[in-house]
Amino acid sequence: MFVTLSCEAFSSVILFGSMRSDSQAVGSIINDDSPPSTVPVFNSLPGAVAVAYLDMDGQVVSGTQWAGGGTITATGVVGTLTNAQMLEVCRRTAEDYSPFQINVTTEESVFLAAPSNRRIRCIITPDNEWFGTAGGVAYLNSFTWTGDTPCWVFSDQLSNVPRYIAEATSHEIGHTLSLAHDGRISPSEAYYQGHGTGEVGWAPIMGVGYYKLLVQWSRGEYLSANNTENDLNKITTLNGFGYRVDQVSNSIVSATSLSGSSGSRSASGILEMTGDQDVFSFSTIGGSCSFSALGDADGQNVDVLLEILDETGAVVTSANPDTLTDASVAATLTAGNYFLRVSGVGRGDILADGYSNYSSIGQYTISGNAP
Numbered sequence: 001m002f003v004t005l006s007c008e009a010f011s012s013v014i015l016f017g018s019m020r021s022d023s024q025a026v027g028s029i030i031n032d033d034s035p036p037s038t039v040p041v042f043n044s045l046p047g048a049v050a051v052a053y054l055d056m057d058g059q060v061v062s063g064t065q066w067a068g069g070g071t072i073t074a075t076g077v078v079g080t081l082t083n084a085q086m087l088e089v090c091r092r093t094a095e096d097y098s099p100f101q102i103n104v105t106t107e108e109s110v111f112l113a114a115p116s117n118r119r120i121r122c123i124i125t126p127d128n129e130w131f132g133t134a135g136g137v138a139y140l141n142s143f144t145w146t147g148d149t150p151c152w153v154f155s156d157q158l159s160n161v162p163r164y165i166a167e168a169t170s171h172e173i174g175h176t177l178s179l180a181h182d183g184r185i186s187p188s189e190a191y192y193q194g195h196g197t198g199e200v201g202w203a204p205i206m207g208v209g210y211y212k213l214l215v216q217w218s219r220g221e222y223l224s225a226n227n228t229e230n231d232l233n234k235i236t237t238l239n240g241f242g243y244r245v246d247q248v249s250n251s252i253v254s255a256t257s258l259s260g261s262s263g264s265r266s267a268s269g270i271l272e273m274t275g276d277q278d279v280f281s282f283s284t285i286g287g288s289c290s291f292s293a294l295g296d297a298d299g300q301n302v303d304v305l306l307e308i309l310d311e312t313g314a315v316v317t318s319a320n321p322d323t324l325t326d327a328s329v330a331a332t333l334t335a336g337n338y339f340l341r342v343s344g345v346g347r348g349d350i351l352a353d354g355y356s357n358y359s360s361i362g363q364y365t366i367s368g369n370a371p
Contacts, residue, residue: 291368
């Protein structure tokens with residue numbers, strides 16, 4: 001039995017697509033990277049057991065439940081999007097999936113080498129006519145199907161804007177990972193557009209993420225949510241992969257040293273799970289010290305709290321600007337050993353224009369100076 005939920009994105013030209021639930025169909029993809037692909041090579045986590053392939057060079061699809069099993073000839077976005085724009089789509093999508101053991105890639109060979117029930121092909125194409133007016137479409141739970149049934153993102157319906165294409169890509173892949181839409185009960189709407197403004201304007205990935213800068217996985221904590229499913233739990237327990245292994249300790253006892261022994265200091269990391277904290281150590285001969293922690297430059301998912309700790313772990317100073325998602329700290333320190341602690345936090349009232357720390361996870365970089 002078909003169950004179809006239509007999607008809207010509250011614009012005359014930008015729509016999400018449908019989430020469909022049906023029995024599995026194997027299908028086939030031909031015209032694979034022939035002639036050789038000119039899409040830039042991108043891999044977010046080489047060697048991961050799970051793979052999300054962003055297929056941007058065109059494909060011919062047949063034998064799936066799409067188009068009633070008929071053949072779909074889909075052109076790519078090479079020539080419409082520049083290499084820089086295609087890489088932006090990749091980086092934005094990869095940020096959404098950075099806490100997990102999944103490789104977002106543009107290499108079909110990587111996709112084909114992955115277990116057939118641990119992968120999804122997302123075809124990004126301007127050719128939506130076979131389906132209708134939508135930004136994308138996916139079969140629910142299809143990530144774990146064997147065969148090659150893709151999900152779709154229709155770039156022409158998204159004005160060929162990389163940010164919109166990336167939001168739709170993460171959204172449609174989310175459906176294949178078993179996630180339903182995030183909307184509201186009152187007013188009744190299938191897709192929530194979010195709330196707030198500026199850097200801290202928030203929306204759920206499985207709602208409508210085009211119009212807000214902080215777009216995160218959700219468990220329906222906002223006012224009048226119609227879907228309280230735990231996105232993070234479903235992604236990491238139903239699809240054959242989990243969270244990435246934590247690379248940076250949350251303890252001062254086993255802190256990771258900042259790069260650089262004097263003057264300029266730097267580091268990078270990923271907050272993988274709700275409440276994760278990453279702790280870095282540094283020493284100084286004393287003087288003015290300053291550091292900044294920045295989320296992903298293209299599509300930040302983390303609202304950063306940055307703290308300087310003394311050698312006992314006591315907080316010397318901290319920063320979490322109310323209207324910004326990045327943070328900077330500065331202090332005049334005496335000679336000794338210190339620590340930087342990076343956390344993902346929430347903001348304000350989750351039933352108004354705020355959000356919790358639930359999905360304040362993702363990539364960050366640290367830079368600064370300590371004499």
